[in-house]
Structure formats: structure tokens, C-alpha cells
Amino acid sequence: MRLHEYQAKQVFADAGVPTPASELAATVDDAVAAAEDIGYPVAIKAQVHVGGRGKAGGIELVEDADEAREVAADILGMDLKGFTVDRVLVEEAVDFANELYAGVTMDRGEGKPVAMVSTRGGVNIEEVAEEDPDAIAREHIDPAFGMHSYQARKAVYDAGVDREIAGDVASILTTLYQLWDDRDGADAEINPLMVTGDDEVIAADAVFNVDEDALFRQPELAEMEEEGEFAESELDRKADEYGFDYVRLSGNVGIIGNGAGLVMTTLDLVDHYGGAPANFLDVGGGAKADRITNALDMVFSDENVDSVVFNIFGGITRGDEVAKGINRALEQFDEIPKPVVVRLAGTNAEEGMEILNEDLVTVEQTLESAVQRAVEYADEVEA
């Protein structure tokens, strides 16, 4: 789960990381009032989860109230790579001499956290990592002990940060690690970490991704997640409400299945047989009829979907429950909105096949044939 910039900044500021003065605004008037409060120049920044906001026109610098009004009106309501901008952050513009990078993440290969510092901030750090890995100083942290103070200093010196600010940067890195550790961070990142002409160090951007599996013990962050849902698409909100693992893609074959690996495989097979998957939807283990009904509702409400393939291999999920859920979802329609292909295997598959109303769906025996049939149906609709 990713916090919005304004939320991450608040978390960082509360922990003592210096951040520029800023205010959140949802209307043009509020944005102008915030700019007047803070004093020009200010940056007006779209609050959406999109990489490269600046290049896409989602961040603009303004010098006075007229400009602020014009830019806020442009950005609020703007479509940024498929996301509508509902909120902007109005922020004091920092006059910087230098841009650094500081971050903490989990190195899954090592099974350990890693703290990182680079003097090449302000650009896409993943590109820096690829082109010039030595430009990023990395310090692996023993999870049993946490980060030692010397490790923060070492990362800062190894990165070649100027001596005048090394202490401040090490202290920000220490705070960042502490936050990451205390608040169940997945990634915590400051890019750019700006250095002013007076050697002040300020977090001009803030990224904080929280481990979704730890939200139960991070009530404040869970609240922020709910508050931040304004930026989600309707389908994503629905998936949250139903509690599905759901990812929307650009194709037209809707996919429902159980278990991440098998659902991914079903997507891959749609592609393999010449179709294009519309989504990933995992109903999880042991799904009952209601959940199955919700899954179909979810996929039907995606206007891109032309056909649906339902692939269940029951371990703890039972075929009879799946069949009941499919019947219930489809029997409410006078006419089935989109053709549904069903393949049931594993626990209680035979019982499921007996229950399934075959007037409403197409039944296939194998995963491969089910996917091929769904791709054919989608092609017919497109033709």
C-alpha cells in the first residue's frame, strides 16, 4: 500500500525529517489560499500514484496568485495516465544547490533490509542503479539488531556526500530506517533529498509504501489508506470492498481463478492462445458461493470484458460452492451479459458439475480448452 506524497510527508515530518511547508487542497480557491499562506514561489503537485508526474504536467512552479489559480485549475481534474487528479499539494519551492537520494527497502534476496544513499538524486534511481550501480552506497542491516549508527555514517561517506552535510544526511537516514522499521515499511524513500545553498537538507519528495500484511498493527497508516482512496478507480475500490486480489489489465478476456500462480498461468495462457487478459482476479482459498458471485459481478462491471474464463482447481476450495456461486450470479440475468466458460477440477468438482446450470455457461474439461474457448468468444464479440 502506497501513501500519497502529502501523507508520507506528514509521517516523515512527524518523525523529525525536515520537509518544506505545504498544504493539501481539493479546490482551486483552497489551492490559491494555501499558496498565499506559504508565500511564493510554490510548487503545485498532483496527488496521484503515477511515476514521472513532473514530466506529465502534474507538477508546476508558480510565482503569483494568478499563476497559482491558472495552474491549480489545470491540474485539478486533469487525467494523469488514467488517474483523475482530485487533490493537489501546494508546497514551498526549495531553492536547491544539490539533489541527493536516501532510501530503505527489503532486499528479498538477502532477506535483510538495506539502506541506500546516492549523490545522484532527483532522477529515476532505478535507472541509476542499472547504469551505474556504484553510484548508490548500500548498507545491509541485520534485522536482529537494526541499523547501527556507524552504518548510517558509512553509507553517507561511501556515497561521497559533502562533509559539511554528512552528519545531517546520516541522521535523516537513521530516522528513515527507524520509520521503516517501526511503521512496517516496504519502501521508504526521499528523492530528491535537496541541499540548499546554506547547506540545509530538506526532503522535497517522500515515498512510503507500507507492507499490506502489517496494516493490522499500523492503525494510523490504515486510516491514511482509507483517506487516500479518492485516487482509486471504481474497480479497485470494488475489489477492496470484496477483498479480492485484483489487477486490471488492458485486454478483453476476464479471468477468475483460485490461487495466485494458477491465475497468473491462466492469464499467460490467454495470451499464449492469441487473446488478451482483462484482469487478474484471485478469489483466494476456500471461497464460498457468495464470494464467487461477487467475483463475477466484479468482472462483469469491467466494460472492457467480452468473455470470462472461470478456472478453479479445488484444494480447500470446493467445486460445489463454486457452482452454486456461478448459478446465483447468472440466474439473476434475463440474458447473460458476457459468455462465461467454466473449468472445475479438484475437490468436489464432480458435485459442482452436477449443480452447475449448463444453460448459462460453457463447460470445458481442461484449463487449455477453457482458455481457448474464452478467447474465441472474445474474438467473436470484437468481430
Add this chain to the structure above:
Amino acid sequence: MSVLVDDDSRVIVQGITGGEGEFHTEQMIDYGTNVVAGAVPGKGGQEVAGVPVYDTVAEAAEAEDADTSVVFVPPAFAGDACFEALDAPLDLVVAITEGIPTQDMARVKRAEEETSTYLVGPNCPGLITPDEAKLGILPGNIFETGNVGLISRSGTLTYQVVDSLTQRGIGQSTAIGIGGDPIIGTSFIDALGLFEDDPDTDAVVMCGEIGGEDEEQAAAFIDEHMDTPVAGFIAGRTAPPGKRMGHAGAIVSGSGTGTAQSKIDALESAGVPVGDTPEEVVDNVEDLL
């Protein structure tokens, strides 16, 4: 023969009094698994599925001479349950629980490295040696005794492949679900090494998926250390970068590491045939045997 689990394994179920724990304990016992105890704090003295329950794992291990545990404890407490099992100590700990915070697992992993215990999972279906014992939630009826080892990050994908193998008359020595989380106990390399040393495993199927670099490291290991042939499958070819595909660990990073293509390339250059479909994987296994 088999790896990690057989009919001599003496098994504790942690979380045996919960709904999942009790249901799957019955299923494991029905399959022939030697479940000797349950461990649930505060529930010592009870009996579940005909098995005595103890307050601590150490007590259960000592009283019932157990060497293995299966963890069905809810995510908030599962990290602690793993520590308890590692400290008992036991030979094998299988964590079924999905949704354990990653930082908890980093600490468990750190502790595991200082023991000789095998930790399998978390977020896995468990493991099974057909006709001997199963630990976890795998549906026993689709498995058949044989000479193919199986390693997988995904539960239902394992069932899909096993079902096809069994239908074509190819049985399994042991199947290990290593789990879909970013930090897991037993890696592909660990499991491949076990099968390489097992005289009754003649071929291995490994089902990987997007995220991390475990499959790439496995490919290097196969190239250097394995005589037993391996067939591969990689799920997630169509997954977009930056999106978690169900499993916490199944994510292609923004910079493009952890892609299906990188894993397929690594395996193929180590001489591992990678099927485009589960049926093709089974074709490849037939060719290798």
C-alpha cells in the same frame, strides 16, 4: 524414498484448535500422517482430532518425541510461532499461514540461519510424500507415488501440474510448496539440492513465478551442481510491472527485475526446458525420464 517428510515424521500442529488447524489436522491424519500433538497457548490438556494439545511447542516435542511442526497460526502471531518451533528445536517447520508481515519473516529467517532446522514457507500449501505423509493443505487424492520431485511457489498451480502428471501415469517422490512470500525459509536451491541427493527422484519439476531472483539463482545451481534433470514452468509472463499479483512476492519491480522472461532465459541456458503451458511441462518431464 522421499525428502523432508515420510511416515516416520512425528508432527505437531501449531494452531490445532483453530478452524483451519482442526480441519486440516483431520485431513492429515486421514492421509496417514503421524500427527502426535497440538500446541496452542492456554489450551494445554485439551484433545483435538484425537491428539493431545500442549501449551508450548517445547513441551509437546518432548512429551511426544516430535521432530516436525505445521503452523496454522493467524498472521499476527505466526512469526512468533515460527520462533517457538525453531527454539524447540525441531528438524522441520512448515508455515502454511498467508499474510505474515515481511519484517517478521526477516527476523525469523535470520534466526533460522543459525539452526539446522528446515523452514518451509510461509504462505505455502505444505509438502507431501504420496502414500506416506502430508503436511499442510494439499489435496492428497491427486498425488501418486513415483519418481518425480516437485517444487513450487504456488499451491493451486502445483495441483494443476500434479494432476496432469498423475493422469499420465507419472507419480511423485515428494512435492514441496515453498511459498509465495518475498522471504521464505526453503528456497528453490535448497529443495533442488535435497532432490539431487535423493536416489529415488529421477526428475524434478520446478514451478516458479515473477518476482525476486530465486529462479535465476536456481538455474545457476542446476547448471553447476545437478545431474538429475529438471523441467521448469514460470507463471506471470503477462504481469505488468509494479503490481502485486496475488502473492506478496509475485511482483516485477519498476526497474524490470524479477520478470518471467529473465527467469525463463536463465533456466533455458542452464539446459532446463521451460513449458509454455502446464501440459507442455508434463511433455517435457516424459522426455526427461
